[in-house]
Amino acid sequence: MIDKATIDRIFAAANIVEVVGDFVTLKKKGINYQACCPFHNEKTPSxxxxxxxxxxxxxxxxxxGNAVTFVMEHENMTYPEALKYVARKYGIEVAEREQTPEEVRRNDDRESMMVVSSYAADYFVRTLHDTPEGQSIGIGYFRERGFSDATIRKFGLGYCxxxxxxxTRQALADGYKEEFLVGTGLTIKRETGGYYDRFCGRVMFPIHGISGRVTAFxxxxxxxxxxxxxxxxxxxxxxxxxSDVLYGIYFAKRAITQQDCCILVEGYTDVISMHQSGIENVVASSGTSLTDGQIRLIGRFTRNVTVIYDGDSAGIKASLRGIDMILKDGLNVRVVLLPDGDDPDSFARKHNATELRDFILSHEEDFISFxxxxxxxxxxxxxxRKAALIADIVQSISVIPDAITRSVYTRECSRQMEIDEQxxxxxxxxxxxxxxAGNEAKEFIRNQEIIRRRTENQPAAIAQVExxxxxxxxxxxxxxxxxKYGEHDFEYVEGKEVVELxxxxxxxxxxDQNGIVMKNAVLHKIYEEYKTLRQSGEEIGMNHFINHPDPEVSNAVVNLLTYDDNYMVSKLWKKFDIVVESEQERLPVAxxxxxxxxxSKVIDDIIAGLRAKLADQSLPEEEQATLTHQISVLNQERTLISKKLSRLIV
Structure with a gap:
């Protein structure tokens, strides 16, 4: 368990732009930053x-939410894991008490598998460097590939x-459970009994997630x-x-953001050799066909992709489908074809960073030309065959979502293929x-659904309650x-008297005087905690709730604070040069x-419940009379409320 003082230090140190910027390409817009959302597929930043x-x-x-809840959501971490992640980023030491056996048992399978993968990565590294077999076979192979000691260490290369x-025997001896060794695929359980190491006798390339944790090999x-x-x-x-993983993304994401371009290659050694030669904005699809998930991952960091093909690759035509997928997602694609006999690995080993960069810049083509x-x-x-080729290129252009980009490519295709642009x-x-057309219809429906959710889920913060x-x-x-305004005072006019409230x-x-308990559990929790803090004399800041350990509380508060009616209407008022009171100025009435x-609504709710009970004809007369009296009293209260409302000038 992490103590409160440490949690406070983590939140104090966390710069949300830096934390979010590790995962998403942010662009400054006014006093804030903007990006395409990493949690759903969109083309217009919201x-x-x-x-x-x-x-x-x-x-x-x-x-x-806040910096910690972002990491929780993005990396599917628990709250303590996300705190530790942010703490590591800012060099804050996190001291925890030893977990109880019950807490250890409560660790979910996913975290246990992550721990096993981390153990395996360390084991393979130790085996590579500290055993005769690892040194002669593993180090020997990596030396043959031209990898330096620094590169081998950087990518965590190892040997099984x-x-x-x-x-497997060593992992079991060290206390790691069979179910998680088998679950990660590191161990194969024989039907006849016993175990077999999946990667037996292989040099190892750990696959890191976007946060740097090893998820596979x-x-x-x-x-x-x-x-x-x-x-x-x-x-x-x-x-x-x-389908959602790109090899090398953890090591490349900063360079991709800085250079606003992602270089896409095929294999592990292609990535490693290019990094070693000084080109770091490079990732690999790891020999699999490019997927929508991988394209979306690239799209978090840049809209520009350069695909490098082997000079003698027989599979170039087959892989062109991947280019169409990239175009369909709204990314810009350029292609580089290496000299015959070279792949990115061999080509990178022959050239330094400047030569590599110059070659890419001078040989990259737009996909139409290529x-x-x-x-x-x-x-x-x-x-x-030429007609079939034109139809193929037309198909590629047709998937591009941006009309201007489509137009530019159409004109280029017309010029190169000598065919009428019309x-x-x-x-x-x-x-x-x-x-x-079907997709656009679906997009429209999705947009309407978003609008509906906004108006249903956030109405109180978008428009003043009616x-x-x-x-x-x-x-x-x-x-x-x-x-927002709990500790603000305002003057309230009641008749001829002015009262400061x-x-x-x-x-x-x-x-509290009316014994009303909020129906929404999260809002009730915020309300009760606010009261407790106020009674204790503590200073209540919004950050206390924005950085709340309960993600539901944090998210609810962010929703309330970001859906500000002033924000929503300000552009309209400015357009017509209309002066509107600020939310704070409306407090005496609002x-x-x-x-x-x-x-009034609570009373309506209670009356409806009482009337439902009263509809039961089997109730004793005495109970019916009691219910009738209660409804009458509540109706009188409702009448008084209506009079009060009529005196409020909006």
Whole structure:
């Protein structure tokens, strides 16, 4: 358990722009930062980071919180794990008491598998450097590939001994459970009994997640037997989904952001050799076909992708489908073809960073030029094959979501293929009607759903509450006033008398005197905690709730503070040069009005419940009379409330 003092230090040190910036490419916009949301697929940025408030908020999917809750959500970590992650980033030592056996048992399978993977990574590194077998075979192979000691250490390269079950026996002896060794794919359990190391006799390439934790491995055999797979990857598991992973992304993300470009290659050694040569904005799809998940991962850091193909690769045409997928996601694609006989690994070992960079810049082509040149040679003057090539390129252009980009590529295709631009435009339009009309309809529905969720889930903070507002809307409004203006005083005019009131006192006194308990559990928790802090004399700041250890509390508070009605209407008022009171200036009317409306809604709710009971004809007459009297009293109270509301000038 992490003590409160340490948690306070972590939150004090955490710069939300730096923390979020490790995972998402942020662009400054005014006093805030903006990006495409990492939690849902979007092309127009609606994800905002506020350094002054220390919070993030997506106005598309609704997710929000602080630096720690961002890491929790993004990396699927628990609260303590996320705290430790942020602490490590800022060099804060986290002292914890030893976990009890019960707490250890409560660790979920996913975390246990992460721990096993970390252990395995360390074991393979030790075996590589500290055993004769690892040094002669593993180090020997890496030296042959031209990897320096620094590079081997940087990427955590290792070696799994060729002893059948050497690794598994050691892991079990060190206390790691069989179920997690098998679950991560590190160990294969034989049907006849016993174990077998999946990566037995292979040099090891650990696969890091975006936060740097090892989630899986790739292993290359050192045997010459052609029946043995050259490369072997970890199987799919709770912690590893290969379609969402890019090899090297942890080491490349900062360089990708800085250079606003991601270089995409095929294999582990391609990435490592290019890093060693000084090109660090490079990742690999690890030999698998490019997936939507991998493209979205790139899109978090840049909109520009450069794909490098081997000079003699026979699979270039097959991999062109990946380019279409990148285009469809709205990214910009350029292609580099290496000289015959070279791949990124061998080419990088022959050149330094400057030479590599110059070669890429001078040889990269847009995909139209590349695809045309590649396929036109096969057409060899055959009109039918040329028509098929044009249709292929038209299909690629048609998936591009941006109309301007489509137009530019259409003009280029027209020039290179010597075909009328209007014909191409008609063909592209037809393809988009055939293939994207359904998607656009779905996008429209999704947008409407987002709007509906905003108006349903956040109405109290978007617009000032009205008489028809629900109980939950009013509870949202009251909590917002407590958090933002709880300690503010205002003058309230009642008849001829002017009374000075405090926002928190008006809300708390009225609710407590009437014995009203908020129906929304999270809002009730915030309300009770606010009261406790106030009674203890502690200073109550919004950061206390923004940085709350309960993610539900943090998210609810961020929602309330970010959906500000002033923010939503300010552009409209400015357009027509209309002066509107600020939210703070409206407090003398808004706070009493919200309290009265809330009380009215609670009474309506109680009356409805009593009437439902009264409808039961089997009730004794005495109980029916009691219920009738209670309803009458409540109706009188409701009448008084209506009179109070009519005196409030909005």
């Amino acid at each position: 994800f905002v980071v506020s350094p002054s408030k220390g919070l993030f908020k997506c106005f598309g999917c609704g997710k929000g 001994p060729d002893g059948g079950d050497t690794f 790739g292993g290359r055999t050192m045997r010459t037997d052609k029946k043995v797979a050259k490369y072997l990857n970890s199987p799919e598991s709770e912690i590893y989904h290969k 695809k045309t040149r590649l396929l036109l040679a096969e057409a060899a003057g055959d009109p039918l 014909i191409l435009l008609r063909e592209i339009a037809l393809r988009r009607v055939e293939h994207t 008489a028809g507002s629900s109980i939950e809307e009013l509870e949202n409004e009251l909590i917002k006033y407590l958090l 405090n926002v928190a006192e008006v809300i708390i006194n009225d609710l 706070v009493p009005r919200a309290v009265i409306l809330y009380k």
